[in-house]
Amino acid sequence: MAKELRQASNDARDGSASEPEIRTIYLIKQVRHKALLRLESALQVLGVTTTQFRILTAVSLAGTCSSAGLSRMFGVKPQTMIKQIAILESNGLIARNVAKENKRVLEVTMTEAGRVAQRSCDRAATAVESAIFAPLEPAELRTYRALMEKLLASMRREADEEMP
Numbered sequence: 001m002a003k004e005l006r007q008a009s010n011d012a013r014d015g016s017a018s019e020p021e022i023r024t025i026y027l028i029k030q031v032r033h034k035a036l037l038r039l040e041s042a043l044q045v046l047g048v049t050t051t052q053f054r055i056l057t058a059v060s061l062a063g064t065c066s067s068a069g070l071s072r073m074f075g076v077k078p079q080t081m082i083k084q085i086a087i088l089e090s091n092g093l094i095a096r097n098v099a100k101e102n103k104r105v106l107e108v109t110m111t112e113a114g115r116v117a118q119r120s121c122d123r124a125a126t127a128v129e130s131a132i133f134a135p136l137e138p139a140e141l142r143t144y145r146a147l148m149e150k151l152l153a154s155m156r157r158e159a160d161e162e163m164p
Contacts, residue, residue, distance in 0.1 A: 035132055042124040048117060052088055053125070055081075056110065056118040059094060064107045066099070093117050 093114035
């Protein structure tokens with residue numbers, strides 16, 4: 001299937017066929033999928049999933065987060081987030097404590113082991129990114145990032161406008 005899609009794209013570019021070129025959204029999905037597979041492979045060696053790495057990164061940047069806040073941030077059900085937090089806690093990477101301001105809220109903080117793991121995961125992610133983007137010149141990568149940021153900002157604004 002992929003070979004046929006590439007051929008159709010090549011034919012469309014050189015005008016030898018009336019097939020439409022591959023949709024940009026399809027290319028985005030394929031790049032995302034392959035990038036996540038590479039990241040998963042790199043993180044697996046460290047005993048962390050991509051979801052857990054994202055949680056560790058969020059907590060690292062925020063300092064303290066509630067599990068409810070994390071579930072909203074990642075767009076998952078609170079039960080799903082609680083499972084991931086429980087795994088990270090059992091591995092000694094995060095700690096949960098009752099919030100001082102509201103005894104019904106559990107705050108998630110990073111342990112020293114969590115900070116070490118997050119830095120190791122971050123180095124692995126940097127290596128994966130470097131390998132993925134190696135074919136691009138530095139200026140091309142800056143342009144790519146700028147365009148992605150522009151699209152993301154636009155999509156966030158549209159989502160904000162849709163909220164009542």
